[in-house]
Amino acid sequence: MIRRFLAAFAGLALLSGSAACGTGDGTADDRITLTVDDFGSFGYKQLLDEYEAAHPELRVVERVTEFKQHHQDLAARLDAGTGAGDVVAVEEGYVVEFRNRSADFVNLLDLGAGALESTWLPWKWDATLSADGTGQMGLGTDVGGLAMCYRPDLFTAAGLPAARESVAAMWPSWPDYIAAGRRFQAADLPVKWTDAASNIYNQILAQQPTGYYDRGENLTIETQPGVKTAWDLTVSMVRAGESAKYVAFNPQWLAALQGGRFATLTCPAWVLGWIQQNAPATRGQWDVTAVPGGAGNWGGSWLTVPRQSAHPREAYALAAWLTAPEQQLRIFKETGNLPSVPALYDDPAVTGFQNAFFSGAPVGRIFTAAVSRKPAQYLGLHNASVRTIVEDKLSKVEIGRLTPEAAWQEAVTEATAVR
Numbered sequence: 001m002i003r004r005f006l007a008a009f010a011g012l013a014l015l016s017g018s019a020a021c022g023t024g025d026g027t028a029d030d031r032i033t034l035t036v037d038d039f040g041s042f043g044y045k046q047l048l049d050e051y052e053a054a055h056p057e058l059r060v061v062e063r064v065t066e067f068k069q070h071h072q073d074l075a076a077r078l079d080a081g082t083g084a085g086d087v088v089a090v091e092e093g094y095v096v097e098f099r100n101r102s103a104d105f106v107n108l109l110d111l112g113a114g115a116l117e118s119t120w121l122p123w124k125w126d127a128t129l130s131a132d133g134t135g136q137m138g139l140g141t142d143v144g145g146l147a148m149c150y151r152p153d154l155f156t157a158a159g160l161p162a163a164r165e166s167v168a169a170m171w172p173s174w175p176d177y178i179a180a181g182r183r184f185q186a187a188d189l190p191v192k193w194t195d196a197a198s199n200i201y202n203q204i205l206a207q208q209p210t211g212y213y214d215r216g217e218n219l220t221i222e223t224q225p226g227v228k229t230a231w232d233l234t235v236s237m238v239r240a241g242e243s244a245k246y247v248a249f250n251p252q253w254l255a256a257l258q259g260g261r262f263a264t265l266t267c268p269a270w271v272l273g274w275i276q277q278n279a280p281a282t283r284g285q286w287d288v289t290a291v292p293g294g295a296g297n298w299g300g301s302w303l304t305v306p307r308q309s310a311h312p313r314e315a316y317a318l319a320a321w322l323t324a325p326e327q328q329l330r331i332f333k334e335t336g337n338l339p340s341v342p343a344l345y346d347d348p349a350v351t352g353f354q355n356a357f358f359s360g361a362p363v364g365r366i367f368t369a370a371v372s373r374k375p376a377q378y379l380g381l382h383n384a385s386v387r388t389i390v391e392d393k394l395s396k397v398e399i400g401r402l403t404p405e406a407a408w409q410e411a412v413t414e415a416t417a418v419r
Contacts, residue, residue: 029059031056031057031058031059032057032058032059032311032314033058033059033060033061034058034059034060034061034086034087034311034314034315034318035061035062035063035085035086035087036048036060036061036062036063036085036086036087036088036318037062037063037065037070037073037074037084037085037087037088037089038062038063038064038065038070038088038089038301039064039065039066039067039070039071039089039091040064040067041335041337042089042141042301042331042335042337043330043331043334043335043337044062044322044331045062047322047327047330047331048060048062051318051321051322058314060318063085067091070089071090071091071094074088074090074098074306075097075098077306077308078101078104078306078308081308082308083308084306084308084309085306085309086305086306086309086310086311086312086314086315086318087303087304087305087315087318087319087322088303088304088305088306089141089301089302089303089304090138090301090302090303090304091299091300091301092127092144092299092300092301093384095127095128095138095302095379096379096380096381096383096384097384098137098304099128099130099137099381100381102130102135102137103307104306104307104308105137105138105304105305105306105307106304106305106306106307106309106312106315106316107134107135107136107137108136108137108138108139108305108316108319109134109135109136111312111313111316112316113136113139113316113320114136116139116320119323119324119325119341119343120139120140120340120341120342121140121143121340121341121342121371121372121374122376123297123374123375123376123377124140124143124300124340125140126376126378127140127302127379128140128302128304131215131216131217137302137304138302138303138304139302139303139319139320139323140300140301140302140323140340140341141300141301141302141303141322141323141328141337141340142269142299142300142301142328142331142337142338142339142340143269143297143299143300143338143339143340143371144268144269144270144271144297144298144299144300144338144367144371145268145269145296145297145298145338145366145367145368145370145371146203146206146266146267146268146291146295146296146297146298146367146370146371146374147267147268147288147289147290147291147363147366147367147370148167148171148264148265148266148267148288148289148290148291148292149264149265149266149267149271149272149275149286149287149288149358150167150263150264150265150286150287150288150289151260151263151264151285151286151287152285152287152359153260153285154184154189154191154260154263155167155184155263157187157189158183158184158186158187158189158263159183159187160180160183160184162287164287164288164289164359164361165289167287167289168289168290171292172292172293172294173292173293174200174204174233174292174293175233175236176292177237177292178233178236178237178240178242180193181193181194181237181240181242181264182240182242184242184263185240185241185242190261191244191260191261191262191263192241192242192243192244192261192262192263193237193242193243193262193263193264194237194242194243194244194262194263194264194265194266195243195244195246195248195253195256195257195262195264195265196243196244196245196246196247196248196253196398197234197237197238197243197245197394197395197397197398198248198391198394198395199248199265199266200233200234200237200243200266201230201231201234201390201391201394202230202298202387202391203266203291203296203298204229204230204233204234204293205226205227205230206296206297206298206374206377207293207295207296207374207375208225208226208227208229208230208375208377209224209226209375209377210224210226210377210378211226211227211377211378211379211380211383212227212379212380212382212383212386212387212390212415213378213379213380213381213382213383213386214378214380215378217380217381219380219386219415219416219418221386221390221411221412221415221416222412227390228408231390231394231404231408234394235394235397235404238397238398239404243398244256244261244262245398245399246262254278254279257275257278257279257282258279258281258282260282260285266291266298267288268297268298268299268338268367269336269337269338269363269367270299270336270337271298272288272336272355272357272358272363273336275357276357283357284357284359286357286358286359287358287359287361288355288358288359288361288363288366289361289366290366290369290370291370294369294370294373295370295371295372295373295374295375296370296371296374297370297371297374300340303319303322303323304319305319323340325339325341325343325344328340328341328344329341329344329347329349329350332344332349332350332353333349338367338368338371340371342372345368345372350364350368351364351365351368352364352365382418382419385418386415386418389411389414389415389418390411390415393407393408393410393411394407
């Protein structure tokens with residue numbers, strides 16, 4: 001879910017028609033053209049200019065497109081066998097879909113990527129690795145990390161501790177978070193504890209060792225406890241009346257955010273930037289602390305090389321350079337995108353970063369701690385379809401259209417039928 005919402009509001013720079021596809025044999029001056037397709041705010045413009053200057057044999061062009069359109073265009077270009085960039089970003093929400101058609105992408109292990117494996121968080125590397133470990137589709141860019149944003153003023157009004165260290169100590173686990181929500185609701189303020197059941201559910205699920213599928217592509221919704229654990233905890237929160245029942249990031253949700261109508265919000269790093277841009281009047285009203293359970297991630301992307309590229313080795317070299325620690329650190333400093341390189345998590349530039357908008361919260365330390373402890377959860381080929389089913393049933397529980405028991409049974413039945 002990461003940049004689709006950020007991209008929708010970020011005022012994206014679209015390339016002019018002169019940015020032709022980079023899969024041709026070169027330009028009029030005999031330089032090779034490499035086209036980089038991405039979305040949102042990767043922070044690549046200056047880096048690409050520098051890379052081009054250091055490689056006189058290359059012309060490097062960036063095409064930036066709206067999040068959803070970018071991924072639709074990639075699928076269409078892969079289907080057509082032409083038109084894709086030489087280096088193309090794929091976001092977490094789409095990575096399973098494109099991993100399912102890995103034959104359309106260069107196996108980066110054939111170009112030496114195996115020697116770089118230790119560069120990334122293990123689960124970041126694994127997310128684009130084939131089930132048998134013989135194919136690698138992408139090189140990791142950023143991760144979202146995970147934290148909890150909260151409103152200290154509303155906590156104080158409800159009689160809860162408001163200092164971030166005290167808040168983190170109040171909810172070391174999700175049952176503790178729900179218990180704190182019951183205390184908050186008992187204060188009878190005209191706000192809810194959190195924004196939506198789906199956001200809570202997906203973060204609890206992300207912390208489990210196993211999600212919807214195992215590496216053998218076997219559905220685990222009934223055989224492993226991860227999904228049911230997340231479901232039961234979220235239902236407990238809903239039954240306690242703690243959800244405001246919004247659809248995250250839609251206009252009603254934004255109005256509620258701006259108006260202070262919920263007290264907590266699951267926050268990856270990119271959401272902080274989204275709030276700053278879309279709710280500037282809330283500066284100083286939010287703080288950030290550790291998420292219950294300590295670990296978690298929401299979002300992040302990878303750079304891939306479509307097989308149709310006429311220059312796969314040059315494209316791989318560029319992708320490897322863009323995702324190297326030095327460049328990821330520069331991007332973090334300039335844009336706030338959290339690196340997926342654990343070696344940087346001891347760098348004071350990352351760990352010491354504090355966000356003044358969010359009451360000076362030490363977000364660099366909070367986010368890196370969360371992603372460092374996240375389990376390496378496998379995402380199955382039909383992960384998105386099953387996730388949609390379960391989220392839909394949970395939403396019906398949230399608005400009172402189904403009982404939790406009936407909704408769960410429907411979810412299991414429909415998920416089992418997915419092929």
